[in-house]
Amino acid sequence: MKRPCTGRWLVPALLSSLFALGPIDSALAAANPPKVALVMKSLANEFFLTMENGAKAYQQQHSGEFELVANGIKNETDTAAQIAIVEQMIASHVDALVIAPADSKALVPVIKKAADAGIKVVNIDNRLDPAVLDSKQLQVPFVGPDNQAGAFKVGEYLGQQLNAGDAVGIIEGVPTTTNAQQRTTGFRQAMDAAKMTIVSVQSGNWEMAPAQQVAAAMLSEYPDIKALLAGNDNMALGAVSAVRAAGKAGQVKVVGYDNIQAIAPMLKDGRVLATAEQYADRQAVYGIEAALKLVKGQDTGAQSGVIVTPVDLVTGKP
Amino acid sequence: MKTTTAGQAPAPARHRASLAVLGTYLGLAAALLILIVLFSCLSSHFWSYSTFSTIANQIPDLMVLAVGMTFVLIIGGIDLSVGSVLALAASALSVAILSWGWGPLPAGLLGLACAALAGTVTGSITVAWRIPSFIVSLGVLEMARGAAYQLTGSRTAYIGDAYAWLADPLLWGISPAFLIALAVTVLAQLVLTRSVFGRQLIGIGTNEEAVRLAGIDPRPSKVLVFTVMGLLAGVAALFQLSRLEAADPNAGAGLELQVIAAVVIGGTSLMGGRGSVVSTFFGVLIISVLAAGLAQVGANEPTKRIITGAVIVIAVVLDTYRTRRARGRG
Incomplete structure (x- = not known):
């Protein structure tokens, strides 16, 4: 602890050197606040923007810590672009x-490259494939909601409004993503449970x-469809439009996921029956907290x- | 090359040219018919009036974009920015309505103006510095998309049914949007085949130097084509908004490829100098029937993409044969 510290840093620095047994890392971390890189998916998507804003607000409240x-x-x-960003983060020697x-x-x-470079990695939002992680002998904690359970909650609520045997259609997200697969699985389980x-x-x-187009085709092909389950709210908006265009407003129920702002008026007037809120802003924060714990060598x-972070059902009825 | 400029050709050549054009239309109509028959066999409800009215009400945005793109391709250009410009127009409009409290009409005009401006920027830079429009429009694609995110705060904005009248069926399940798009198509075909301006565009695409030597400045016409392309992207944005009631800053991502595919399936040359709006309309129908049919059959995502891609390639290969034969005869 030879380097000059501001008062703010003195206490944690002293503490860490007091408790220190092999604490070169944590002493350095206390002197230089750790650098945490947050790498998101599309910042064009409201969901990720909310997540990022939540992280930024949290950083401002804890500006001294990281x-x-x-x-x-x-x-x-755009997977390739995201890989390039992670490579840049490795090159700029972030701590987490x-x-x-x-x-x-x-x-x-x-991510294996990052871990090998000594960077603590925390996975949020879309879970990395456990089998692939195992094959690389990597352990990356996942912080996030249980999409399958969330979708099940939404589907379960929908099921209560339908009669057994009713025909339903599912509009899935990008099929290669785990989130889409899990939400579809959750929807399927709920629909099967409700028969x-x-x-x-x-x-x-x-x-x-694209969701509008697919929903319109489903409604043409299966005129007796009673409900459409969309993997996110944007696609639910598309489904609502298709229902309206088919002249079936009020006859086909629509549910979504994410609880974005634009869905609120539709929940209110019943065009969308329910959605799931998974508190996007908290997810990145939980991720950062876990990452800081890892940097300090604490248990996450x-x-x-x-x-697991919470997922709640949001319905139109007050 | 005279076969393409039918208006100037001597009588027998003109006769032959119009026969060739008729052949093209028949070929495209046959392809469309094959698709419709195929999907009607594969699916239980494809062959129904509601399927076709649904498709008709879904395609106005693609139709007007494809009309604009036909003109752009005819002058030997390309505009990759249309999807982003569409999103920009929708975003500007949504901000005007939600944040500034504008009415639907002024907000709609603002959206159209933004889109036309974006097109004018692409056209002016292309012409002024003689840069390939491919590159310029790629830059505008990024800028327009960024501006759309900036304006909306990257959020999907709910607008409500202010424009729903455009999408709501008017007569026999057909929406005003489709009728407007149809009118735009017919008007564009007339401009292309019956007006001096249209012939000038074909001339520019065939041999710009020759047009210049003939004492005509091609630059204003070229800029105008891009301006109209932008404006039509704005119109397409209105059509989408009327249907979806919400402005998504991600709207139209990758749409440019769908538009170019439709135009090229219709036989418009990427090299410029040759094209027809009516053929483009067939191209749009083929792409749309294919998409709707595959969705109704319940094909999975990979299958959809493989089949759509294959249809595009086959269409262009067939078109190459047709063109060679037509040239051989002409």
Whole structure:
């Protein structure tokens, strides 16, 4: 502790040197606040923007404790761009990396590189494939909501409003993402439990216009569809539009996921029955907290590599 | 090359040219018919009036974009920014309505103006510095998308049904948007084949130097084509908004490729100098029927992409044969 410290740093620095046994790392960390890189998916998506803003607000409240470098890619499927960003973060010697991977498998090699460079990695939002992680002997804690359980809650609520045997369609996100797969699984389980018939599962690629097209095709092909389950709210907006265009307003129920702002008026007037809130702003914060604990060598409290954040059902009825 | 400028050709050549054009239309119509028959066999409800009215009401945005792109390709250019410009127009409009309290009409005009401006920027820079429009529009693609994110704070904005009248069925399940798009298509075909301006554009695409030597300055026409392209992207934004009631700053991502595919399936040359708006319309129908049919059949995402890609390639290969034969005869 030869370097000059400001008063703010004195206490943690002294404390860490008092408790220190092999604490060169933590002493340095206390002197220079650790640099945490937050690498997001599409910052164009409201969900990730909320997440990033939550992280920034948290950083401002705890400005002495860590530095934050936030980065995102243009669109959610641009895996190559995200890998390039992680490589830059490795080159700029960050202490920790909190990442929402664009692809649950393709990002693993570069995360391995980061871990090998001594960077503490925490996985948020979209869980890295455990099998691929194992094959690289990597342990990356996942902080995030249980998408499958969240989708199940939404589906369960929908099921209560339908009659057994009713036909339903699922509009999935980008099929290669774990989030899309888990939400679809959750929807399927809920529909099976409520004895609904799933007549079609197709991808709307997380977006409004493609979802509208797919929903319109489902409604033409299966005129007796009673509900559409969309993997996110943007696609639910597209589904609502298709229902209206088919002249079936009020006859086909629509549910979504994410609880974005634009869905609020639709929840209110019943065009969307329910959605799930998974507190995007808290996720990056939980991720950063876990990353800081790892940097300090503390226990993250993860159970079998997972720290679960809450998901709540949001319905139109007050 | 005279076969393409039918208006100037001597009578027998003109006759032959119009026969060739008719052949093109018949070929495209046959391809469309094959798709429709195929999907009607594969799916239980494809062959129904509601399927076709649904498709008709989904395609106005693609239709007007493809019309604009046909003109851009005819003068030997390309505009990759259309999807982003669409999102920019929708975003500007949503901000005007939600934050500034504008009415639907002035907000709509603002959206159209933004889009036309973006097109003018692409066109002016392309012409002024003689840069390939591919590169310029790629830059504008990024700028327009960025501006759309900036304006909306990257959020999907709910606008409500202010423009829903455009999308709501008017007569026999057909929306005003489709009728407007149809009118734009017909008007554009007339401009292309019956006006001096249209012939000038074909001339520019065939041999710009010759047009210049003939004492005509091609630059204003070229800029105008990009301005119209931008404006039509704005119109497409209105059509999308009317249907979806929400402005998504991610709207139209990758749409430019769909538009170019539709135009090229219609037989418009990427090299410039040759194209038809009516053929483009067939191209749009083929792409849309394919998308709707595959969705109704319940094909999964990879299958959809493989089949759509294959159809594009096959269409262009067939077109090459047709063109060679037509040239051989002409």
